[in-house]
Amino acid sequence: MAWEPTKGRRFSSLLLTPARVVVGIGAAMAIVAGLMPWAEGVAPAFHGIEPVFFSGLGGSGDGIVLIVVSAATGILTLHRTPATSRVRSLRAAPAVLVLLACFTWINGYRASVDAIATWERQGGTGQIAPGLWIAGIGILLQAAGTLWLLPEVIRWRRRPDDPSDVVHIGVREVAEVVAGLVGVIVGGAIGISVAVAITGPMLVGALALGATFGGLLGAYGGSWVARRAADLVAGRRTGD
Numbered sequence: 280m281a282w283e284p285t286k287g288r289r290f291s292s293l294l295l296t297p298a299r300v301v302v303g304i305g306a307a308m309a310i311v312a313g314l315m316p317w318a319e320g321v322a323p324a325f326h327g328i329e330p331v332f333f334s335g336l337g338g339s340g341d342g343i344v345l346i347v348v349s350a351a352t353g354i355l356t357l358h359r360t361p362a363t364s365r366v367r368s369l370r371a372a373p374a375v376l377v378l379l380a381c382f383t384w385i386n387g388y389r390a391s392v393d394a395i396a397t398w399e400r401q402g403g404t405g406q407i408a409p410g411l412w413i414a415g416i417g418i419l420l421q422a423a424g425t426l427w428l429l430p431e432v433i434r435w436r437r438r439p440d441d442p443s444d445v446v447h448i449g450v451r452e453v454a455e456v457v458a459g460l461v462g463v464i465v466g467g468a469i470g471i472s473v474a475v476a477i478t479g480p481m482l483v484g485a486l487a488l489g490a491t492f493g494g495l496l497g498a499y500g501g502s503w504v505a506r507r508a509a510d511l512v513a514g515r516r517t518g519d
Contacts, residue, residue: 305420306353312414320405333394458505466497
């Protein structure tokens with residue numbers, strides 16, 4: 280029997296084929312693992328030997344990168360609009376994001392090993408936590424599903440009505456980019472302020488998470504304001 284995409288109303292915006300479901304499951308696992316400890320152990324502290332852990336939210340923030348990249352991979356693969364797009368670069372984007380996730384995991388593994396070595400030098404012990412292995416399995420699932428879908432991109436055949444990947448740069452586009460950059464700064468600052476209010480200034484990963492999602496929301500908001508302003512100006516010029 281040939282696989283038919285799910286047509287239920289509840290998931291009508293998703294394209295649920297076996298390969299895409301595999302990518303979605305892997306993305307969900309990696310997102311959850313990005314919030315989990317990547318190394319655990321015991322080390323000397325204020326009250327003697329105490330449990331310690333290293334999280335992907337600390338250090339260089341590899342967990343934050345993994346969460347964002349995996350979420351983007353899942354959305355581009357499962358959502359019907361990008362999944363059925365005739366823009367080649369959009370269809371190929373998940374493969375690039377999975378490669379970035381792999382490099383992020385490797386960097387996170389090195390950081391976890393360094394954290395364990397630090398605990399051992401202090402007289403403690405440590406080991407890799409399940410969170411890092413769950414993240415690795417999630418990335419492997421994303422890679423497997425993406426490779427499953429990759430032949431469709433490789434055997435690409437253009438159609439006369441395909442959109443062009445060439446970007447037209449005009450006043451409107453420049454305004455949207457500038458407003459988006461301003462939104463990134465403003466949104467990032469707000470996100471950091473919220474993270475500090477919730478977790479305090481010591482959790483670097485939380486600050487990075489606040490800056491990342493605040494910046495993304497700010498970029499979208501700034502671009503939306505610029506588009507609305509451009510539409511209003513165009514409407515006045517045409518007398519609408």
